[in-house]
Amino acid sequence: MMKKLHEVCIECGYEPNMVLHYIREEWVIPVNRDQQLLDDEDVARIRLIHDLIEEMGVNEESVPIILHLVDQINVLQTHIKSH
Amino acid sequence: MFDPYSALGVNKTASLDEIKKAYRKLAKKYHPDLNPGNKEAEKKFKDVSHAFDLIGDEDSKKKFDRGETEEQQRHQYEEYMKRGAQQGNPFYYETQGPGTRYSSNFEEGIDAEDLFSQLFGERGRGGGGRAGRASGMQFPGEDQLFKMDVEFKEAALGGEKVITLPNGKSLQVKIPAGIEEGKKLRFKGFGGEGYGGGPRGDALVEIHIKPHPDFTRHGMDIHSELPISLFEAVNGAEVPVATIDGSVMMKIPSMVSSGAKLRIKNKGIGTEGHRGNQIVTLKIVLPKEMPDDFKKSINDLASKYTYDSRGTT
Numbered sequence: 155m156m157k158k159l160h161e162v163c164i165e166c167g168y169e170p171n172m173v174l175h176y177i178r179e180e181w182v183i184p185v186n187r188d189q190q191l192l193d194d195e196d197v198a199r200i201r202l203i204h205d206l207i208e209e210m211g212v213n214e215e216s217v218p219i220i221l222h223l224v225d226q227i228n229v230l231q232t233h234i235k236s237h
Numbered sequence: 238m239f240d241p242y243s244a245l246g247v248n249k250t251a252s253l254d255e256i257k258k259a260y261r262k263l264a265k266k267y268h269p270d271l272n273p274g275n276k277e278a279e280k281k282f283k284d285v286s287h288a289f290d291l292i293g294d295e296d297s298k299k300k301f302d303r304g305e306t307e308e309q310q311r312h313q314y315e316e317y318m319k320r321g322a323q324q325g326n327p328f329y330y331e332t333q334g335p336g337t338r339y340s341s342n343f344e345e346g347i348d349a350e351d352l353f354s355q356l357f358g359e360r361g362r363g364g365g366g367r368a369g370r371a372s373g374m375q376f377p378g379e380d381q382l383f384k385m386d387v388e389f390k391e392a393a394l395g396g397e398k399v400i401t402l403p404n405g406k407s408l409q410v411k412i413p414a415g416i417e418e419g420k421k422l423r424f425k426g427f428g429g430e431g432y433g434g435g436p437r438g439d440a441l442v443e444i445h446i447k448p449h450p451d452f453t454r455h456g457m458d459i460h461s462e463l464p465i466s467l468f469e470a471v472n473g474a475e476v477p478v479a480t481i482d483g484s485v486m487m488k489i490p491s492m493v494s495s496g497a498k499l500r501i502k503n504k505g506i507g508t509e510g511h512r513g514n515q516i517v518t519l520k521i522v523l524p525k526e527m528p529d530d531f532k533k534s535i536n537d538l539a540s541k542y543t544y545d546s547r548g549t550t
Contacts, residue, residue, distance in 0.1 A: 185338070195332045195339060202270045202329040209286075210265045221339075228273055228333035229340045 156191040159184075166197070168204060176203050181217055241288030241301065253295060260289040273330035378429035378438035382421075385410065385442050389449035390481045392416050393459065393506045402427065402440060410442060414508045415457065418446050452481060457513030458505045464522045465489060480504040480515055487517065495521045 163170045176182045177190075181203055185193045192200070199221075206212040206220060242249050245259040263285040265271070272278035292298040333340055383402055391398070395414030401407050406427050421441045428438030453460045463478055473491035477484045480501060487501060497519045505513025524531075 183338075193338075194327065195329075195337055198327050198329040198332045199339065205264070205268060205270075209261070210268065211261050224270055224273075224329065225333075225339050228330055231273060232333070232335050232340070 156185065156193055157197065159190045159192060162192050162197055162200065166201060166204070168200070172204070173200055176200060179214075179217070181221060239284075239287070239291075241291040244284045244288035245292075253293075253298065256289070256292055256298075260285060260293060264289075269328045270330050273333075279328070376432035376435045378431040378435065380438045380441055381428040382441045382443060384445055386445050386447055387412055387416070388447055389452060389454075392444070392446045393454070393481055395508060400442075404429075404440075406440070408440065408442070412444070415506045416444055416446075418444065420444050449481075451479060454506060455516075457507055459513070459515045461515060461517055462520055463487075463499075463517045464520050465493075467521060467523065470494065470519070470521045478515075478517060489519070493519055495519060 157165075159173060160170060162168075163173055173182075177184060182192075182196055182199050184190055184196060202224070203217060203221070206217055207214065212220065242251070245251075245256060245263065247255055247259045251259070264282065267278045267282040267285060269275070269279040269282055290297065291301050381402075381404065385398075385400060387396075387398075391412055393414065395416075396412045398410045398412065399407060400410055404427075408424055408427055410422065410424075421443050424440040424442065426437045427440035431437050451461055459481060461479070463476070465474070465476070468474075469476065469489055470493050471491065473493075474489045475486050476489060478487045478501065481504070485501060485504070487499060489499070499517045499519065501515040501517060503512045504515035507513055527535075
């Protein structure tokens with residue numbers, strides 16, 4: 155399901171500037187950049203980034219590293235399950 | 238009732254700072270996206286988050302310490318448990334699966350070998366790009382341990398046995414003569430499957446030797462016991478004795494006592510031409526029933542020929 159950026163911000167209770175920051179950093183890549191549409195993956199990813207920074211105190215430099223590793227783990231799990 | 242202090246592992250006297258620190262530490266440990274698929278971690282994370290919600294800031298903490306009503310708390314707890322795919326509010330890991338956008342960076346040309354070479358390919362290259370087929374990092378399968386019972390004679394003299402492992406494979410096991418209890422035999426390639434084209438693991442078969450009622454092993458020798466009669470002990474005799482491979486005739490010298498040890502050559506442990514010996518310990522046994530006249534004769538002899546068997550004189 156696609157949602158617009160401001161919808162997501164209201165739903166999650168996040169500042170639009172914060173979410174835009176995530177997008178500018180390319181930690182989240184909206185499924186449709188021009189219209190700034192976000193899908194379920196994007197929304198969940200935004201929540202994760204928020205948790206990492208705001209809840210766990212991760213510094214910004216570490217965010218892409220962590221996301222990179224998390225993505226690989228998820229892929230590995232999918233593969234192992236399907237074997 | 239849910240206790241946020243114990244959920245966070247802090248004292249009731251903890252400062253807000255300590256509470257925040259405790260929360261952060263546990264959140265890092267149990268966050269479901271850092272433990273994808275681990276339901277226990279997810280439950281713990283939710284407990285910890287809820288706890289922080291209750292006492293993480295000054296106002297909430299004051300409110301909680303004053304004692305909110307149970308109903309309010311229950312409602313809050315339910316609200317908190319709502320995060321997750323089922324409530325339409327998924328964690329990131331729950332959105333991931335085959336063909337999702339962010340993971341597709343790592344999924345080009347799906348096959349296990351490629352995947353592993355991408356992830357663990359030649360060091361020194363940046364991550365995320367295809368590093369090509371690397372020669373390193375294939376994962377061998379795991380070694381699997383099995384137990385096998387072996388007869389005393391098989392273990393002593395060696396043998397061959399075909400067994401079926403629980404993983405379905407048939408194995409021809411050559412049992413070396415003289416194999417010891419607990420020894421593990423390794424069979425290459427009969428264990429778990431390898432990953433990414435890596436080799437299979439090995440099967441390790443642990444030998445358990447079934448005890449024999451009549452024989453025991455001592456190094457390369459086999460020990461046994463032989464009951465003999467009073468008369469055989471006095472006069473000597475030639476009697477059949479059981480060995481692990483058949484019965485042999487053995488000469489018993491005259492005038493032996495219980496505990497005397499006799500040796501039968503080459504009836505011990507090992508292979509043809511390299512066997513140990515069988516050591517037979519004699520045991521004098523009285524007849525099961527002794528008629529009165531027999532007893533009388535013995536007692537007559539006793540009064541005449543009594544002797545000290547314990548060496549006290």
